[in-house]
Each structure stands twice: as structure tokens, then as C-alpha cells.
Amino acid sequence: MRGKHILVTAGPTHEPIDPVRVIANRSSGRQGFAIAAAAADAGARVTLIAGPVTLATPSGVSRIDVETAEQMARAVFAALPADAAVLVAAVADWRVEPSASKLKKGGGPPQLHFLPTRDILAELGASDLRPRLLVGFAAETENVVEQAVAKRQAKRADWIVANDVSGDVMGGARNQVHLITADGVQDWPEGTKEEVARRLVARIAEALG
Ligand code: CTP
Secondary structure, eight states: OOOOOEEESSBBEEEEETTTTOOOOOOOOOOHHHHHHHHHHHHHHHEEOOOSOOOOOTTTTTEEESSHHHHHHHHHHHHHOOEEEEEEOOOEEEEEEEOOOOGGGGOOOOOOOOOEEEEEEHHHHHHHTTTSSSEEEEESSHHHHHHHHHHHHTTTOSSSEEEEOSSSSTSEEEEEEEEEETTTTEOOOOOOOHHHHHHHHHHHHHOOO
């Protein structure tokens, strides 16, 4: 993949509620970091846009740390153009207008007013700067393949890597995924997140030619 620029998002986002609290999720960033590492090993120039995680930067990878969905969206568009984008991050779908001061318990249960975040994958899918190969992930707990097939079309992605996160995949070391492309669905064998990453990067290298 020498000469190719691969953009990867990974990890959760944190959406602030007040100066000390956030809305978060269980994503560890491991699968996305493994993909960034495998792409760098394959010779690509890799930009990794990471939400708040506790992982070391893979060697040869250029990393940008962000917290919120809005910051992640800006960092992604600032990093373009790219030959391929692999959006692995578990981006929050909702944010709130954060309170400037800490919410106090005495004030009673907080009334959180949720606002939608930017959908980075859908925005990239519709963008003039769309990478040649756009790969999304779909973490589902039911009807995994059906929902991922619908997501591929709705977000105009080329591929969706779908996984069932009803077990301990989030934060775990192993993963079992389905690769959904325009040609159909491939069920990949269960493996470590590094094995899944190497397989996906090999497919990306093949597709980019
Ligand atoms: N994604 C994104 N920006 C968002 C939400 C999701 O870029 N604001 C990307 C993810 O990185 C992933 C894909 O879209 O590649 C699917 O994310 P997922 O959370 O499964 O899909 P949602 O659109 O949030 O749908 P739902 O939560 O209803 O399953």
C-alpha cells in the first residue's frame, strides 16, 4: 500500500454534560488501532483519528486525538484526501448542550435535551471528497447482517464490517465479523482483532490496486 493514504477512526467519543461528566460508550479502540497498525505495516501512510482510549500509537501511524463527535468529524475532513477511510469509531449519536457549571444533585434529576451529532460516515459518503473506498463498521446486537446491509446503502459506504456486540466484543481481544459489499455477504472466521485487521487490510490493498 505504498503511496496510499488510509484514514482510520477508532474508539468512542465523549460528549460532555458538564465540566466533569460525559456521555460515553464501551468502545476500547482496539479494532481500529489494529487496522491502523496493519495498514502501516502494509506500507500505507495512515492517519488515525482516535477518541478517548488508553492505547499506544502503533508505529508508523500519525495519530490525532479528539473527544467529541464534532471534533472527530472536523479532524476527518481536515485529513482528506484519502484513498480509503475505515470508520471504526463508535461515534455517539446524541450530544447535549453542556452546562458551564457542574450539575448539582440538589437540583434534582437533570433534564437532558439530546441533539443529533454529525454522522461522519454518511457525510463522507455524500461528499465530493469521498475516498475511493469507504468502509464503515456496524456494531449490532440483533439482526446483524440485515441491519448492516441497510446501513451500507443508507450511508453510501462501499463496505460494512458488521459484528455482533451482544457478547464481550466491546473491549475484548477477539472479533467475528461479516464483510458486506455490493457483491454480498462474507462470514469471516472468528479471530483476534489483529487477525481481522490484517485480513481487512489485505482486502483493502486488493481493492485499491
Ligand atoms: N458513524 C459515524 N458518525 C456517527 C455515527 C456513526 O461516522 N455519528 C459511523 C461509525 O463509525 C460506523 C458506522 O457509522 O462506521 C455505523 O455506526 P453505528 O453506530 O452502527 O450506526 P448508527 O448510524 O449510529 O445507527 P444505530 O445506532 O441506529 O445502529
